[in-house]
Amino acid sequence: MIELTSDPGWELLEEHPLETEFDIVKARQSVRQFAKDAGMGIVDQTRITTAVSELLRNMYMYAGGGIIRIQKGLFDHHQSLIITCLDEGPGIDNVELAMQDGYTSGQGMGYGLPGAKRLVDDFELQSQPGKGTTVRVVKWK
Amino acid sequence: MNETNITNAKQRIEHIEDILSSVAAGDLDLRIESEYEDDLTGIEEAINLLIDDLTHELKKSLKLKAEMEEKLLKIQEQQKTILQQQEDLMELSSPVSKVWENILILPVIGTLDSQRTQVMMENLLQKIVATGCTTAILDITGVPTVDTQVANHLLKTVTAARLLGAECIVSGISPAIAQTIVHLGINLSNILTKATLQDAMIYALRKNEQLINGKVVLNQAINEETI
Numbered sequence: 001m002i003e004l005t006s007d008p009g010w011e012l013l014e015e016h017p018l019e020t021e022f023d024i025v026k027a028r029q030s031v032r033q034f035a036k037d038a039g040m041g042i043v044d045q046t047r048i049t050t051a052v053s054e055l056l057r058n059m060y061m062y063a064g065g066g067i068i069r070i071q072k073g074l075f076d077h078h079q080s081l082i083i084t085c086l087d088e089g090p091g092i093d094n095v096e097l098a099m100q101d102g103y104t105s106g107q108g109m110g111y112g113l114p115g116a117k118r119l120v121d122d123f124e125l126q127s128q129p130g131k132g133t134t135v136r137v138v139k140w141k
Numbered sequence: 142m143n144e145t146n147i148t149n150a151k152q153r154i155e156h157i158e159d160i161l162s163s164v165a166a167g168d169l170d171l172r173i174e175s176e177y178e179d180d181l182t183g184i185e186e187a188i189n190l191l192i193d194d195l196t197h198e199l200k201k202s203l204k205l206k207a208e209m210e211e212k213l214l215k216i217q218e219q220q221k222t223i224l225q226q227q228e229d230l231m232e233l234s235s236p237v238s239k240v241w242e243n244i245l246i247l248p249v250i251g252t253l254d255s256q257r258t259q260v261m262m263e264n265l266l267q268k269i270v271a272t273g274c275t276t277a278i279l280d281i282t283g284v285p286t287v288d289t290q291v292a293n294h295l296l297k298t299v300t301a302a303r304l305l306g307a308e309c310i311v312s313g314i315s316p317a318i319a320q321t322i323v324h325l326g327i328n329l330s331n332i333l334t335k336a337t338l339q340d341a342m343i344y345a346l347r348k349n350e351q352l353i354n355g356k357v358v359l360n361q362a363i364n365e366e367t368i
């Protein structure tokens with residue numbers, strides 16, 4: 001798993017393996033609840049939940065599953081919800097291409113990654129062919 | 142102890158051994174029988190009591206086992222029913238109904254995973270063919286998250302319906318979901334959308350009226366309504 005640099009001060013809220021489509025549903029519900037608990041409004045709740053949904057679907061579809069980690073803490077001086085998706089799938093050969101609107105290697109619409117990036121306050125993706133992919137999205141109030 | 146006594150005792154001990162080995166082999170109906178009253182009698186009676194207890198315990202555990210098996214069977218049956226219900230629910234959660242002359246409504250509730258979307262789409266297309274309706278309303282008020290996969294499914298459903306001669310109206314997109322769709326970058330402008338199911342119904346009814354009266358060219362009406 002590729003681990004991104006993180007702040008030891010962040011509080012871990014939840015961490016689960018993601019194996020089935022049902023896990024996606026459950027994880028999405030958790031994210032929405034944590035966003036609500038963090039005092040986010042319905043628009044921000046919907047944004048972060050949808051962004052995470054994109055990452056989870058990708059992880060399920062292209063990497064056959066992975067891990068979702070939900071944390072909260074200070075990010076860039078903002079009290080934030082931090083969600084990291086880690087997988088040990090094939091990785092992404094050309095990240096720049098994958099981040100382009102409309103690019104898909106499969107049957108998708110190709111808006112998942114760039115769309116997720118537009119929906120959140122911070123987006124970080126690291127991928128290494130053969131090792132896996134880790135994507136972290138951050139949303140603050 | 143004299144010779145006869147010893148022979149007698151030997152025989153009785155052999156009898157005890159026989160009974161014990163029969164018990165060990167599972168025959169619990171046998172008991173030690175003796176015509177004598179002496180020191181051995183106590184042991185013989187104790188063994189008989191032991192066999193009684195054993196029989197009792199064994200019967201109890203057999204009964205328990207039967208009960209457990211029965212319970213297990215019940216649980217397995219319940220599990221089957223639950224699975225069946227889940228399948229039924231999947232069908233139920235995409236119930237297509239003809240609410241008005243020429244108008245179908247499909248309320249979509251819950252999470253649209255690939256399997257459910259497939260069922261939903263097939264149901265709708267079948268119903269369009271079966272009824273000949275030319276307007277179908279897909280109400281997604283009950284869908285909590287519209288991501289690119291859900292949007293893609295919606296687009297495909299609308300396109301397939303169009304190929305069958307039916308126009309779809311997607312209703313129930315909340316303001317938060319509308320904003321999110323815009324940020325995702327998905328273009329839904331080819332789909333006719335209405336804020337609420339009621340708006341969609343009014344639109345569909347008006348379209349019906351126009352069809353019947355033949356007043357307005359349909360395409361023109363649609364263009365006016367599309368935002």
Ligand SMILES: Nc1ncnc2c1ncn2[C@@H]1O[C@H](COP(=O)(O)OP(=O)(O)O)[C@@H](O)[C@H]1O
Binds near residue numbers: 054106
């Ligand atoms: N976790 C991942 N592992 C491997 N490849 C991925 C992963 N996530 C995304 N990709 C690649 O990036 C492409 C773009 O992803 P995305 O923007 O979500 O569009 P889509 O899923 O519609 O194809 C995918 O087609 C896939 O090739």
Ligand SMILES: [Mg+2]
Binds near residue numbers: 054057058108112113
């Ligand atoms: Mg995707």
